[in-house]
Amino acid sequence: MGAEAHAAPMSKARNLALDRARTFLTLVVLLHHAVIPYTYFGHTDPTSWIGFDIIVLATDSFFMAMFFFLSGLFTWPGIARKAPSVFLRDRLLRLGLPFAIAALTVIPLAYYAIALRQEPELTFAAFWWKTVTSGPWPSGPVWFVWVLLAFDLIASLLYRVSAHLVDPVNRVSLRGFEQPAAFWLLLVVVSLVAYIPALVYYGVNEWFEFGPFSVQASRVLLYFAYFFIGASVGAANFDHGILGAEGQLPNSRWQWVIVTLIPYCLMWGMIYIKREILGNPDPLPPWYDVFYGTFFVLFSASIMLAILAFFLHSKAPGPNLLDRMQADAYGMFLVHYPIALWIQYALYDYSLPAIVKAAVGFVLTVILSWGVTAGLRKIPGASHVL
Numbered sequence: 602m603g604a605e606a607h608a609a610p611m612s613k614a615r616n617l618a619l620d621r622a623r624t625f626l627t628l629v630v631l632l633h634h635a636v637i638p639y640t641y642f643g644h645t646d647p648t649s650w651i652g653f654d655i656i657v658l659a660t661d662s663f664f665m666a667m668f669f670f671l672s673g674l675f676t677w678p679g680i681a682r683k684a685p686s687v688f689l690r691d692r693l694l695r696l697g698l699p700f701a702i703a704a705l706t707v708i709p710l711a712y713y714a715i716a717l718r719q720e721p722e723l724t725f726a727a728f729w730w731k732t733v734t735s736g737p738w739p740s741g742p743v744w745f746v747w748v749l750l751a752f753d754l755i756a757s758l759l760y761r762v763s764a765h766l767v768d769p770v771n772r773v774s775l776r777g778f779e780q781p782a783a784f785w786l787l788l789v790v791v792s793l794v795a796y797i798p799a800l801v802y803y804g805v806n807e808w809f810e811f812g813p814f815s816v817q818a819s820r821v822l823l824y825f826a827y828f829f830i831g832a833s834v835g836a837a838n839f840d841h842g843i844l845g846a847e848g849q850l851p852n853s854r855w856q857w858v859i860v861t862l863i864p865y866c867l868m869w870g871m872i873y874i875k876r877e878i879l880g881n882p883d884p885l886p887p888w889y890d891v892f893y894g895t896f897f898v899l900f901s902a903s904i905m906l907a908i909l910a911f912f913l914h915s916k917a918p919g920p921n922l923l924d925r926m927q928a929d930a931y932g933m934f935l936v937h938y939p940i941a942l943w944i945q946y947a948l949y950d951y952s953l954p955a956i957v958k959a960a961v962g963f964v965l966t967v968i969l970s971w972g973v974t975a976g977l978r979k980i981p982g983a984s985h986v987l
Contacts, residue, residue, distance in 0.1 A: 617919065618846065618912040623671055624923040625912070626664055627930040628967065630742065633660040634941045635963035639955035645715075646945065648955040658872075659865065663901040665745065665820075666792075666827045670905065672749055673756075673831025674839075677767055680760045688757055696750040698986055703743045703935050704813040705733070711741055711939035714946040740813040741938045748816050752828045770833030777843030781850045781857075781910075784843040785902055788830060792898040795822040800894045801887045823898075843906075844913065850906060851914035857907035864899035871896060932974030932987035933967075940973070941966045 636653040637643040643657070680688055709729045716728050732738050740747070759766055770787065777784030796819065803818040816824075834842055843850060850857075871893040875881060879889070926933070944962045951958070978984045 617924075618909075618915065619671065619674070619844070620927050621915070621921075621923045622909060622912045623668075624927045624930045625908070626668055626671070627926075627934055629660055629664050630934060631937050631941070631966050631970065632963055633657060633664070634742070634938060635966055636959045638945050639959050646949060646955070646958065648953070648958065650955040650959075653955065653959060658868065659900075659904070662865075662868070662897055663904045666824060666901050667905045667908070668745065669749070669752070669824045669828040670831035673752075673828040673833075674835035674844075676753060676756050676828075676832040677760065677764075677836040680757050681764065685757060685761070689754070692750055692753045694986060696746050696753070699935055700743055700746040700750070700813075703746070704738070704740060707936060707939055708739065708741045708743060708813065709733070711942045712739060714939070714942040717946065718949070736812070737810075738813045740815045743935065743938075744815050746935075747814055748821070748824065749828075752825055755825075756829070756832055767829075767833035767836040770830055771836050771838065771842070774834040774842035774844075775838055777850070778841055778845045778848040781843060781848070781853060781906060785906055788827075788902040788905075789898055791826050791830065792823055792902060793895065795826040796820065796898055797891060797894045799823075801890045804884050804890070844909065846913050848913075850910045854907060854910035854914055857903060857910050861900060861903040861907050864896040864903065867896040868893065868900060926971065929971055929974040929978065929987075932977060933970040935987070936973050936977075937966055937970035940969045 633656075637657055638646040639649045640653045640657050641649065641651075642654060642661075683691070709732050710725070712732070713723075713725050713728050716723055773784055773787045799822055800819040805817075805819060807818040808815050809818050809821070834844060840846070842848075871889065875885065875889065875893075879885070941962060944965050945958075948958045948961065974987060978987050
């Protein structure tokens, strides 16, 4: 989720619409992890509900790419204002340190809840030692943090090559003030080039892994594309580009909802073909990956613009719940995973409907992760990291 999105340096007053969008996405991450045990995709509980499959297909298909886009928005001016050593120090403090701490504490604690289901006598000390010495050492959702750190460092190097590398995309963003479809088309074309070949080559399930450093092989270039496009949009003339509150994007928000629904339904059509006609083959034929990947890219680009359009259109002054949560949202992302998994562990043996389990899990995960983060941020110096 949105580490740098919450850490982004601001050259002027905070953008309320983007702050709310980032915090909303944080809640989407928590919802995703609260419902996934009760789906066909991640069926780890005796109960399930098809409505959660509808949610998870949507969330998994856009929210991380959108986080990288939002994280990139203030990257270019941030690099311009700081010496390379200062930029590196800040990124290591804001991203590298939380990742290291989470990889050693939060993530083992989360996966211990899963391990106990298979080995009830397993102690946490034994599980932790095995995790960090012989593995596997999954990173859970915090993989986002180290990948974002890597992207920030790559962006810093690219800036030293030429500060004008972002200009072509920024010009399309400016055109998008009046013609959002032009920016959407750029995002789709770049995403197709970055994603489809990797999806065909690696498939959807391959991950690059080295200890806790992991990232989905087919999506890493897609994520960098979103990050770099975000950096380009935020490089200059921010209020006069695709994200201008007075532009056409917020005015056409309901049109983007319709555009979003079309590839989403087509993805479900491809899932039906995979399961009922092809019989879930592994690996999938390349033609299937091309079609599904294309619909995936169209959906991801469209729903991102739709969500941003609604937040840009909203004139509510606040403070609302998202505003109150904004300062703690990064910390909530970092600490929520063990909370979510241990709640699911506690609910596993209860004969409750999937909707009830997921609702309880989501509400408690939000409340507890928010409370834990608020407490941690009171530690001297912690607010500079969380």
